[in-house]
Every structure is written in structure tokens, then in C-alpha cells.
Amino acid sequence: MTIIVATDFSEVAENAVEYAAAIAKHNNARLILYNSFVIPMHAANTLMPGSSFQKLLNDNEIRMIERSLSLSVTYDIEVEHEFAFSFIEDELKALLIKYDAGLVVLGMHTKTLEQDLWGNTTTSAIKKLRFPVLAVPLGAKFEGIKKVLFACDVLKGVSEKVLVNVKALALSLNAEVEVFNVNRALEELKKEGEGLQATNAIDDGLEGITYYYKNVKSSAVIKEIEKEIEVFGADMLIMVPKKYGFWASLIHTSKTRIMASGLQIPLLSIPI
Incomplete structure (x- = not known):
């Protein structure tokens, strides 16, 4: 490497x-x-x-x-x-x-x-x-990473490439992963075919490491991620930046960019 x-x-x-x-x-x-x-x-x-x-x-x-x-x-x-x-x-x-x-x-x-x-x-x-x-x-020191918060949109699914990277990171660091979703309740997602398919794909991609889900029903995505970093005691945050076209980029503000500039822990951005 x-x-x-x-x-x-x-x-x-x-x-x-x-x-x-x-x-x-x-x-x-x-x-x-x-x-x-x-x-x-x-x-x-x-x-x-x-x-x-x-x-x-x-x-x-x-x-x-x-x-x-x-x-x-x-x-x-x-x-x-x-x-x-x-x-x-x-x-x-x-x-x-x-x-x-x-x-x-x-x-x-x-x-x-x-x-x-x-x-x-x-x-x-x-x-x-x-x-x-x-x-x-500034101030972040590498002293081993035991807890990784993976903030993603479960309902929209996560690419296989991203899951491979998350799993490899967890294995190399012997870390546990929390798949954190700010959307609707996970129970509601599992009632829908699309949501169930998405969670099954994540289960398959992360098989072999210690991980679990947590879902929060809220529209304040950034605030909920910041709160969960403290609650979970995360040593690292993983996010997947979305790619927008020119006109869409004028409307959408990158949550990954905002999180990166306001954290006390490292943020790993894994592109699709």
C-alpha cells in the first residue's frame, strides 16, 4: 500500500x-x-x-x-x-x-x-x-482507530466499491463500524423492498467485520452526525460525497465538505 x-x-x-x-x-x-x-x-x-x-x-x-x-x-x-x-x-x-x-x-x-x-x-x-x-x-493524533462511524443513505444504497473500502479499513485497524442513517426508521425501511434490498447489500458487503446499524429520524443530517460522533465515541468518520451536475450543485450544499471543515476527528471521503 x-x-x-x-x-x-x-x-x-x-x-x-x-x-x-x-x-x-x-x-x-x-x-x-x-x-x-x-x-x-x-x-x-x-x-x-x-x-x-x-x-x-x-x-x-x-x-x-x-x-x-x-x-x-x-x-x-x-x-x-x-x-x-x-x-x-x-x-x-x-x-x-x-x-x-x-x-x-x-x-x-x-x-x-x-x-x-x-x-x-x-x-x-x-x-x-x-x-x-x-x-x-489540527490536533488529531493517530493512536489506533477502534470505532468508525459510516454515515450513509441506507435507502439509496451503498456501492460495492465503497463497502469494500470500508471493510478493508475495519479489518486493517481491527475497528468496529456503525452504519449511521439519518432518514426514516430502519423498521420502516425494512418494510419496503428497496430498503430491504439496500440493507441486505450492506450486510453482504460488510460480512466478516463487527458492525451494526443505527437510524435517526431527522431532517438535520449534519447535526445528527455531529451528535452521533460524540455518542458513539468515533475515532473516524466515513462519508461518500455525491456528484452533482452544474445546476444541481448550485442548489445542493455538500454535506461531506461541511463536515470535513468542522470535525475534531479525521474524515475519510470515499468516492463512488
Whole structure:
């Protein structure tokens, strides 16, 4: 397994790097440390000669090498580094293919109104990348994950690919999973052919791990998920972002994006 983690050396990003390294050690995985190089503002506003620009690149690579070596020694894992002068989402797509990676780890800033409206680099990656993205908030530390809250729409069903990922995660971490549905009562769902078929598919997909259902009848999905995180004592939240067309995206607000920017625990986004 290969894990990619991006850093701009900020406090939030570096916390995510430590979290990713701990996961890599736990899973005996390779870690790819990635940095999207950005010219410092003071340098961008000057007529900088080519030699000075090259020095910035060299200094940045040295910093990446030193950080990689430090992580390798501290966590006893294989660490490689990549950095590029490009948009982070585009480069991450290329790196995922290059290294056949299974997970991207990114730091997540605290909740702000601006992020709710426009998102940020991490929420943009959740939206655009068709790969699992783990958003790690500042302060989150990997000390094993025993309880995973899987928030999904049971009635609409969950894809087999998503269930495979959830099961693999639970097995690798020896964690129990709560399938949490904010909709109608589960008893009502089971009376309907579609609902029964959906729950049977989840049962088949998660066979072999410890899991159970919990249903809450409410229209306040985000608030109920936040409440259940506390009640269940979840160490990680899993959500499946929905893909909307242009016009639909103007109406629908991404619950995954909003949850990512307001959590104290990591959020794993698994795309369909």
C-alpha cells in the first residue's frame, strides 16, 4: 500500500503528515511526501533572476529531503518525496497513478464561513479526486482507530466499491463500524423492498467485520452526525460525497465538505 500526504509545512499540514506516517507504520505502507511549491509573496512581487528562483527550488527540495529522512527514521517506514510547481489537485491525480496509491491525506483547517461557501484545497480535493481522501484536523493524533462511524443513505444504497473500502479499513485497524442513517426508521425501511434490498447489500458487503446499524429520524443530517460522533465515541468518520451536475450543485450544499471543515476527528471521503 502507498499513501500520499501533501504538506505546505504549515501547522495543519504537518499534523496531517505525522498522522499519515503513523498510519503508514501501522499498515507497513510506503509514504509519499508531496509539496506543491509556491513562490513566496515577497519574491513573486520582485523581478527575480533565474538563479534566485533555482535557489528557492533547491532549498525547498533540501527541506523535503530532510523531512522525508526524519519521518523515515522516526516511524521506521519507507518515505519518498515529490514536489512540483503546479496546481495541487492536478499533481495529486498524476501521483496517484504514478505510485498506484490507495489514499491521499490532507490537513483540514477549522470551520469558517468562507470555507462553507467556497471550500479550500482539501475540500476541493474531496470533490475532484476520484480516490479516497482523508482530511485530518489540527490536533488529531493517530493512536489506533477502534470505532468508525459510516454515515450513509441506507435507502439509496451503498456501492460495492465503497463497502469494500470500508471493510478493508475495519479489518486493517481491527475497528468496529456503525452504519449511521439519518432518514426514516430502519423498521420502516425494512418494510419496503428497496430498503430491504439496500440493507441486505450492506450486510453482504460488510460480512466478516463487527458492525451494526443505527437510524435517526431527522431532517438535520449534519447535526445528527455531529451528535452521533460524540455518542458513539468515533475515532473516524466515513462519508461518500455525491456528484452533482452544474445546476444541481448550485442548489445542493455538500454535506461531506461541511463536515470535513468542522470535525475534531479525521474524515475519510470515499468516492463512488
